[in-house]
Amino acid sequence: MEHPVQLYDTMTRQKKPFVPLNPPTVTMYVCGPTVYGDPHIGNLRSFTSGDLIRRWLEYRGYDVKYVLNITDIDDKTIRDSGTAGKTLKEFTEHYTGVFLRGLDMLNNKRAISHPRATAYVPQMIDFIKTLEEKGIAYDAEDGVYFDIDKFPGYGALSGVDVEKVEQTDRVSKDEYDKENAHDFALWKKATPDELERGIYYESPWGPGRPGWHIECSVMTNQLLGETIDIHAGGEDLTFPHHENEVAQSESYTGKQFVRYWIHMRHLMIDGGRMGKSLGNYVSFEDVLEKHSPEAFRYLYLSTQYRRPLNFTWSAMESAENTVHRLANTLDLIENAMKGPDDNLDFEEREATLLKTVKEAKTAFIEAMDDDINTPIALGHLHAISGAINEYVTGPANKGVLGEAARHYMELLNVLGLFEKRSTGGDEVTERLITMITDLRLEQRKEKNYAFADIIRNRLAEAGVEIQDTSEGTTWKLKS
């Protein structure tokens, strides 16, 4: 098959044609969240970008096996569940639920698996055992460590020169019982507190729990195989997390671990870093209080995933307006399709519409193929929206309009916009509202505008938006 998509690969630091190992199958793994709190809007950006890449590859004919893991055991989950007086399981299940609902709201497709680290502990133990047998891992006082001197390629992904860094790292070196400052834990032996709370697993090295990095190596291996096509995550994960994963997995299998490394840029706020301690933290909930999840997804799309995204409330409002406008085109289409069939001809207007739509779609596809350049793609989407809006100001040829609409919706769907849109209600609601707007129309004909406005206001209070047009009155339920 053809492979038109170009993706930027962190390992080779260049954009290159995306060719999966076994087309049309694509194996894709995204490093998911540690579930110890509400979802972070910067984090959600990374996952939405992952969703977008997946959708685009599917649009391009690939069968994407997409996995997004859940880290449900680590220092923070253990600490905070203790503070909250809950068991680790209760605590992480709660936040896993919150996280998945957040993804749903943002219209991210569910992965084929959202594996939890705690479900793969036996496999992790086996994996570590093998590394130990190969002489790459060693058992120390407080855990089992990976000996990075045994992996010559260490540092290739992140460009970190371990030799250099070590010299400034004396202090932390003394704190641990490991042989080299950059050796990292594969297995952490249980602390007295963890033993008391029952947070541990039996292993050949005594009770304990897996290290963070080993989780991803084992779960990718179990679910997607030894070599995967795409491994993605936030830019902060490049070092040490992903570097360590490469070391573990390639030491274990002797094969290339990942063909394309994709890292998403962080989200900023007002041009700087966002943090709870900086007092400028904006939560997902804060955003949803003022704006639709659709608009939030649009904001994510408005910047290419590899560029910094600056969150501001004015950008958020802008996104809201834009989304409203794009959705309005769907309303205009719907209304025009309901209208009279008084145009059955194919003339210049029709030719122009289809030509514009076709050209814009081609350009949209080119932009997306070029490392998922969403800002450019959105520009072409607007060209289609505008062309349709203009066309329906006149009598519509329903065949031609339907064709244009089909392309428009296809592109909206691939971006994950308006898939769950519903403007209507059930049949009774629909007939009632139509009856009310018909009665109001009578009042308007009598020039009884005050009464007509009261009806309009009361409908708005009930969540029904109406618009008067030359063809009559149209309505839709507010989302």
Add this chain to the structure above:
RNA sequence: GCCGGGUUGGCUGAGUGGUUUAGGCGUCCGCCUGCAGAGCGGAUCCACGGGGGUUCGAAUCCCUCGCCCGGCUCCA
């Protein structure tokens, strides 16, 4: 300090040597309209962090300085 990325209009955001430096939002004007909304048409006045350099020509290449982000260190 070291390594990597960034710095474009009121906001957002394309564009890596040469016709007008996209698109969106906002704002303004007009059309339509009982009003509102939506839509259509038009407008938005020297916008490329500072300073040097290369070139016939630079937002784009080179040098330098500033600021921002990520990593090196718990922080997504």
